[in-house]
Amino acid sequence: MDLFKICPKCCGSANASIAHTVGTLIKVNVTCELCQHSYSWYSQPFLGSVPAGNLAVSSAILYSGALPTKVLRLMNFMNIPTISHQTFFNHQRHILYPAVLRFWKHQQMQHIAKYRDPTESLVLGGDGRADTPGHSAKYGSYSMMDLKQGVVLDIQLVQSNEVSSSNAMEKEGLIRSLKWFEDNNLQFQTLITDQHVQIVKFVREQTPHITHYFDVWHVAKGLKKKMVKISKEKDCKEVGEWIKSITNHMYWVAASTPNGDSEEMVSKWLSVANHVQNKHRGHSDQVANCLHGELVGHDRKKNWLKPGTKACVKTEELLTATRLKTSVEKLSPIHQTSDVEAFHSTINHFAPKMIGFSFHGMQCRLLLAALHFNENSARPQALTKDGVARYSIQFPKYKSGGYITREKKINQSFRYVNTLLRSIRKIVDVTTIRSTSEEPMPTPRPLCAAFTRPQKTDAIQAMKSRFRKAEI
Ligand SMILES: [Zn+2]
Ligand SMILES: [Zn+2]
Incomplete structure (x- = not known):
């Protein structure tokens, strides 16, 4: 505040006070006692009408796959003024999500352009992922990967109330993904999945032109389980x-x-x-x-x-x-779906299981995981200064003391984040938060929309009387 005490026009003494703070932004009003010159100073520039620092916080949280609750709490504990949850969600919905979606679609189109050449046949690996372990998942996603290149081509997000039960999400995801391939005029003959019963039936009955193989690891895993039981x-x-x-x-x-x-x-x-x-x-x-x-x-x-x-x-x-x-x-002879499994563990970094995300949040994090995976999956092995290939020794738990030797890859890159940040600037130029007329993406109704919400006073009354009975 000392810096504001001198008037920049006449060098006289000036009064300065913090007018207000908006998230990480501070506005200072200054008036000169001598010449009455007055001005306002902002601690950060604006992108459109949005303080750039606030948007930087939101985008850094989302694009790094961090959780807003924890990052904002950390800043609160450190006494750093920051944005609210609501601001984060507004940014996510109206600016960050459109940027991710736009870039993802652009990348998809670049990938599929390669398959316009009819000599290049496409071998797809598909698998579903539920957002929580067990059978009561809120979201299911279905990933389709080009197994020859190790590239995620499509992801579909399904909310459990869009289908009859959580169990039916995997098939619905596959159906939507197949439609995406059809809409984009992409032919393929080979699909490799696990033995999910509904999917096996669907592919057999509805898409007989597709050769359906099973991933060997999944079949072997099922057999192993049964043998352990017998033993x-x-x-x-x-x-x-x-x-x-x-x-x-x-x-x-x-x-x-x-x-x-x-x-x-x-x-x-x-x-x-x-x-x-x-x-x-x-x-x-x-x-x-x-x-x-x-x-x-x-x-x-x-x-x-x-x-x-x-x-x-x-x-x-x-x-x-x-x-x-x-x-x-139906064992898959050449290609297996281990890359799809690897992609699903990348999703776990961006959207940890057991954390509840909004539909936009979940969709964003799936696409970010795909952008990250596609940029990093084919990383070459790292070399020492002398050009010798590097390896690492690991002691995984399942080896109980034994070790495995792995190729050490070069460090991960995050070029997609730079692209997203540039895209944000363009989006902000034409958007004012809360005034966007178009919904960024149709979202399914929340799960609780199907339930009857009681009057809160009645619910509290019922809870209190239950406790009273318990005391007796
Ligand atoms: Zn002055
Ligand atoms: Zn033998």
Whole structure:
């Protein structure tokens, strides 16, 4: 405030006072005692009618994937004047969200332009994500990824009250995504997903021209779970020793059949039911013998399952079950959906599960995760100053003490944030908050719209009388 005490016109003594603060903005009014010159000083410039510093806070929170409640509380604890939640949400809805949506659509169009060339065939991986663990999710999203390039092409957000139940969100997400591909005239023949029952049925019945494969990891995971269960039964402990080789066999079945021939895959698969009983010849017409050659050393002394024992019968039943055979028929031979899983963990950074977001907030965070993923997924390996490739050693919990070696990637980049910040300036130039006539995106009705809201006084009365009864 000392700096305002001298009049810039006559160098006389001036009176200055803080007129008001708006979020991070301070306005100071100054009047000269000598020459009466008066002026107002603002601590930050404006973008349109919006104080630039306030918008900087909102955009930094959203685009870094931080949570407004925590960041604003942090600033309060540090005694830094800042914006309110309401201001954040206004900025998000009218400025930040349109910027994200605009840039995302632009990026989508750039990607799909590549597939106009009919020789470039598209292999898609799809999977749904629920915003909370369990079966009562408010939002479900469906991601579609180009598995050849590792690029997220489309994401659809579904709110649970738009469909019959939380469970139906995944299928609805897929339907909307397929429509997006159709609207944009993008043809594809191959779709790889997990074995979500409704999706399998839908693709089989509604889109017979699409070849539907199952991600091997998901099928193997389901089988592993069942084998673990058997191994815990009485007299079945040895089944546990076979889990690893049997799931490895499943990966081999898929990988060794690049044309995805379902009969060949099933024949290869079934041979393992003989193999675990130390029987390696005469499996079937297509796959007469095991392909592993003469077993030597450790491999010979495996804990083979003895025919007729409970462990053997149960395992054989499991491995040859019709349901598993129909899954094996559709194992994806070349591409898998692990990149979609990786994208879903990127979403977790931008929209942690268990945090309730508004529809716009959720949509924004999904698209930001996609922008981030697409910019960073194909990062090259980092090099030392001398040009040697860098690796890191990690001790993941599931290895219980064991380690894995990973390529160290170069640092993540955030170029998309710079683009978004530039876009914000353009949007603010033509927007005044609260005066936008167009809704940025039609949003579904809130979940509670379907419920009857009681008179608050009645509700309080009911609660109080319940407590009184409890005391008696
Ligand atoms: Zn003066
Ligand atoms: Zn064998």
